Amino acid sequence: MEIFKQITPLKAFLRDLKCHGKSIGLVPTMGALHEGHITLIKASKARNQVTVSSIFVNPIQFNNPNDLIKYPRTLEKDRKLLESVGCDVLFNPSDEEMYPKESVLKLDFGHLDKTMEGAFRPGHFSGVGLVVSKLFNIVEPDHAYFGQKDWQQFAIIKKLTEELNFNTVLHSVATLREPDGLALSSRNLRLSASERQTATVFYKALLRAKDALQQGKTAGEVKPQVREFVEHSPEARLDYFELVDSKNLNAIENVQQSTTPIMCIAGYVGEVRLIDNMFLD
Ligand code: PAF
Secondary structure (H helix, E strand, C coil): EECCCCHHHHHHHHHHHHCCCCCEEEECCCCCCCCCHHHHHHHHHHHHEEEEEEEEECCCHHHCCCHHHHCCCHHHHHHHHHHHCCCCCCCCCCHHHHHHCCCCCEEEEEEHCCCCCHHHCCHHHHHHHHHHHHHHHHHHEEEEEEEHHHHHHHHHHHHHHHCCCCCCCEECCCCCEEECCCCCCHHHHHHHHHHHHHHHHHHHHHHHHHHHCCCCCCHHHHHHHHHHHHHCCEEEEEEEEEEECCCCCCCCHHHCCCCCCCEEEEEEEEEEEEHHHHHHH
């Protein structure tokens, strides 16, 4: 695996491959890699001749400084894991390489970044949009792969790609779960043993909500039940539970109002913020 810390040599390396007609897949990550990321690498390898993965803990997408400090960093382990699954290129820039000057550009995605994560993490999606734009400009990928767990992020990157005419096909890859249902996430590394047990509460809440909504209950009826269920556990706190149309993230009251409704949930277990979602089919 080729490892690049700087933009210019990476661009030169990729330009050469592109000249030889190779298709490039990009898997952007913030490291602390788990099986979910590996699924994205495998999806990219199945379709592209060259797979690039980036590991960059993007400071401007963290609205909470403590969250940035505590974000897990396991670079050596990540490098070995990427190598073992045949990733071709690792791009691991420093903060200074990505942001040589203080970044002043702010992105506004309208309704898409005012709801759910956007409402609870002001500025988060502007930071995500900016770093993904930079990565798309640097790598110029033919395909890019993201996890379905971050569905709102995917909807926003789709908008970004359309509005800025990036020549990249986006793929959302199904969430991987532990046997007890917990969605794989780099943040799970920060959970204590008892918090780890509690963390399944969001998945369980989604299953219960799915049942209730499919039996005809409205989102308005289900929301307080989800809060009660999650917060019954003393270590857990709910930020939001929303039923939305997965295409435009508009809130809906019942499952008939969208052809592709999705439930999104977020909250804390101890100090660790977790998110999850589930489509209703
Ligand atoms: O989903 C993530 O890991 C990050 O938000 C991303 C897309 C790599 C941008 O920093």
